[in-house]
Amino acid sequence: MFDFDNFREIWSTVKRNKLRTFLTGFSVAWGIFMLIVLLGAGNGLRNGILYNFRNFSTNMVEVWTRYTTKPWQGLPTNRSISFQQKDLDDLKQAFPEIEYCSATISHSDTLTYNDEYFTGQTQGVLPDHARINYVNIDNDHGRFINPVDIRDKRKVIVLSPRMAEALFREKNPLGEYVRLGNLMFQVVGVYNDDNKSNNAPAYIPFSVAQLLYNKGYGFGSLTFTLKGVTTEAQSKAFEEDFRTWMARRHQFDPTDENAIGMWNMGDNFRMLNSMMNAITFFIWIIGIGTLTAGIVGVSNIMLITVKERTKEFGIRKAIGAKPSSILMLVISESILVTAVFGYLGMVMGIGLTELINYGMEAAEATAQAAEGDVIPEVSTFRNPTVNLGIALSSTALIIIAGVLAGYFPARKAVKVTAIEAMRDN
Numbered sequence: 001m002f003d004f005d006n007f008r009e010i011w012s013t014v015k016r017n018k019l020r021t022f023l024t025g026f027s028v029a030w031g032i033f034m035l036i037v038l039l040g041a042g043n044g045l046r047n048g049i050l051y052n053f054r055n056f057s058t059n060m061v062e063v064w065t066r067y068t069t070k071p072w073q074g075l076p077t078n079r080s081i082s083f084q085q086k087d088l089d090d091l092k093q094a095f096p097e098i099e100y101c102s103a104t105i106s107h108s109d110t111l112t113y114n115d116e117y118f119t120g121q122t123q124g125v126l127p128d129h130a131r132i133n134y135v136n137i138d139n140d141h142g143r144f145i146n147p148v149d150i151r152d153k154r155k156v157i158v159l160s161p162r163m164a165e166a167l168f169r170e171k172n173p174l175g176e177y178v179r180l181g182n183l184m185f186q187v188v189g190v191y192n193d194d195n196k197s198n199n200a201p202a203y204i205p206f207s208v209a210q211l212l213y214n215k216g217y218g219f220g221s222l223t224f225t226l227k228g229v230t231t232e233a234q235s236k237a238f239e240e241d242f243r244t245w246m247a248r249r250h251q252f253d254p255t256d257e258n259a260i261g262m263w264n265m266g267d268n269f270r271m272l273n274s275m276m277n278a279i280t281f282f283i284w285i286i287g288i289g290t291l292t293a294g295i296v297g298v299s300n301i302m303l304i305t306v307k308e309r310t311k312e313f314g315i316r317k318a319i320g321a322k323p324s325s326i327l328m329l330v331i332s333e334s335i336l337v338t339a340v341f342g343y344l345g346m347v348m349g350i351g352l353t354e355l356i357n358y359g360m361e362a363a364e365a366t367a368q369a370a371e372g373d374v375i376p377e378v379s380t381f382r383n384p385t386v387n388l389g390i391a392l393s394s395t396a397l398i399i400i401a402g403v404l405a406g407y408f409p410a411r412k413a414v415k416v417t418a419i420e421a422m423r424d425n
Helices: 004-016 018-051 085-094 147-152 161-168 206-213 232-250 265-308 310-318 323-371 388-414 418-423
Strands: 060-065 098-113 116-125 156-159 177-180 183-190 202-205 221-226 260-264
Touching: 018 265, 018 323, 018 388, 060 265, 085 098, 085 221, 085 232, 098 161, 098 206, 116 161, 116 206, 147 206, 156 161, 156 177, 161 183, 202 206, 232 260, 232 265, 260 265, 265 310, 265 323, 265 388, 310 323, 323 388
Parallel strands: 116 202, 156 183
Antiparallel strands: 060 221, 060 260, 098 116, 098 177, 098 221, 156 202, 177 183
């Protein structure tokens, strides 16, 4: 049983071999430290890349019309394809995997309020557009387009923060009327946009945009999200089925990929996620290699320690010490060294990653204050911290390795008879 006498004896051994103990502990601490730093860097890269997708649904598909490049059943090439209202009405019935869906009509126009004006993009959308593209509106900033707006063709508009700022300055825009082209629209909402981009669009009901910009007929693009389509094979199968369905309705060759364009966010996200998983795996390989080097260092040092103390063990056995007590002494020393230095390496690694994260957050807060709460649009490195559970598990692993590193040479040494041990030089 480990008691104070054992601890005093271990401490005496450590003090007699300061350099050896330091080198053993340093290899342990360095292994843990480097593993945590590398994992923190990998997490920072992953978080930074994923942050750039914060305003996009990872299962979003965008479809738009183009021109045919292949003849079909006597019809010529270079025909313009246009989506129809019936396509939108039948879409969810034909494809149950479609969750949210919105048609979009885009148009560049000028918004005017009194003497202020702003030229930007206006999009006619359906209510599902907010769910697909994460268009968020705070409770005190109004609402988004709703089904009643679509049904009654209400002339209402949802502004971007930059538009609201340019047109109304400090005035609350809700309930006010702005001129869009030659018509007056009531402002019913201002959505969140961290970047306050000049390119962020205003939203009006799709039915109104169809009358204004498409003569009440058709539209050029669809956006929808998919549920249950999680693999590349499922995604390709859906795209083929969708093209075939559209080709049948609009009379073009199903193999003519130019007739309608498709962009699948899921494919891009899966590719990006695979790349990030490969980077994380590579980091784990390097980190585990560094950790293994520390474990090997502990094993070698403990092997030398046991070899040097073989004669001491023989004397202990000659005066009546049990082999189990000698074994426990060596294991306790190994646990003490690996635990103390492993914990030190863990604290230093976590401390460094947290310090870097704090510095990045402080720099971002300073930049926001200087630029008026504008958050950078693109980020490549963000929140480079490590899960505490992983750090503790790594430390526990190297402590267990330290126990084994001391156990096996010590077990071999205590099996030697007292006479042979004392004879050993």
